[in-house]
Amino acid sequence: MDKKINVEPIARVEGHGGITVRIENDEVKEVRFDILEGPRLFEQLVVGKTPDESVSISSRICAICFLSHRLAEIRAGERALDIKIGKKLQLLRKLAHFGEMIESHSLHYYLLALPDYLGYPDAISMVKKFPKEVTGALELKKYGNKVMEIVAGRRVHGENITVGKIGKIPSDEELDWIKEKSKELIPEIERGLSVWEKLDIPSYMEEEMTFASVWPEDGTYDFRADTIKISDGTELPADEYKTLTNERVVPHSFAKRCRYKEKPYQVGAQARMLIMKDRLDGRALEWFKRYYNERWHKNPHYNNVAQAIELLYCLEHIPELVDEIKKTPWEDAKKGRDSGKGTGIVEAPRGLLIHHTEVEDGRVKYADYVIPTTQNLDAAELYMRNAVEHLIKQGVEDLEMPLEMIVRAYDPCISCSVHLVKVIRK
Secondary structure: OOOOOOOOOOOOOOOOEEEEEEEEOOEEEEEEEEEOOOOOOHHHHOOOOOHHHHHHHHHHHOOOOHHHHHHHHHHHHHHHOOOEOOHHHHHHHHHHHHHHHHHHHHHHHHHHHHHHHHOOOOOHHHOOOOHHHHHHHHHHHHHHHHHHHHHHOOOOOOOOEEOOEEOOOOOHHHHHHHHHHHHHHHHHHHHHHHHHOOOOOOOOOOOOOEEEEEOOOOOOOOOEEOEEEEOOOOEEEHHHOHHHHOOEOOOOEOOOEOOEOOEOEEOOHHHHHHHHHHHOOHHHHHHHHHHOOHHHHOOOOHHHHHHHHHHHHHHHHHHHHHHHHHHOOOOOOEOOOOOEEEEEEEEEOOEEEEEEEEEEOOEEEEEEEEOHHHHHHHHHHHHHHHHHHHHHHOOOOOOHHHHHHHHHHOOOOOOOOOOOEEEEEO
């Protein structure tokens, strides 16, 4: 009997997840990264809506990286309808995107990841010994939020950036504040980066990994493109994203899973940096050279420091970006058609984000979204299994923290405050 299973919604994972490990007679029988939050049906919610409406709906997938979802959906819609936008609007979107990266990376690196490595239960406990690092993290996050507020309209779910246009262009005074404040905050992130060299990075999970990210056509290190680059040298047009993602479902997760050539792969800051490292410059390049080693290719913990280096890269490039925005004249967008297909790819803080849309007579007919965490789940499970196998051979009883640290290294859309691990021994 033939049977066909068609799973359309992609479950978003922020808050409800877990890890189950089953060991029998010192043999690892099962390691699972469980995603427990149910499907939210966004791909069906946008069907029948206009492209502008689908942007507002799909960006509600996440409150932390709403802008990345918004930009990916906008790019998909503009490609589907053959809408050509001017340079000033492109630059304003880039500035807002930098703000989101700064806001998200500062939250993760300082407040969610570093406490694990430094032996603290949370960031508040770090204040006595690392007061400048914690307050610096809050300043950086506040700044990233403000950039999004100014350019995107609000700190969360701003509606200022839409398909082919922007509601309000920031004033010169607002842009000047963004520029000057970015310069002031560079020492804050460099102070945070200096903490990394004092850390002992675990090696018990290491294995060579495949990486994927956007590959900007202008030759810069950026977070938007129409091409995907894989670490094996393969380059894919955005519309051929399924060649990379190959989504499937598994019994223990409401989130789909992705494999490239039947093997796990990884997206995120670490992937971006390994693929685009030759495009780094300035102080960000210096810090990358300072911390880079071959373990970056096989250890997910380096995703944390990659985020911090990206944060610095954004701060360094904001002044010139602001200057270019101010001197660039406005051009109205040009629309080509009312029906078509398009794929928008951007880098969310957590990695490659893909929105595909099909529009017919000005209404969305079909949508497909592939989320960074979806792409990272198999890689995370691989590394967790490696960790368990090595640690039990060493007689380690406490497996919870090592496994939680692997999970958090991916900066997934799951609350890091919950107890993620359940270990069953027989």
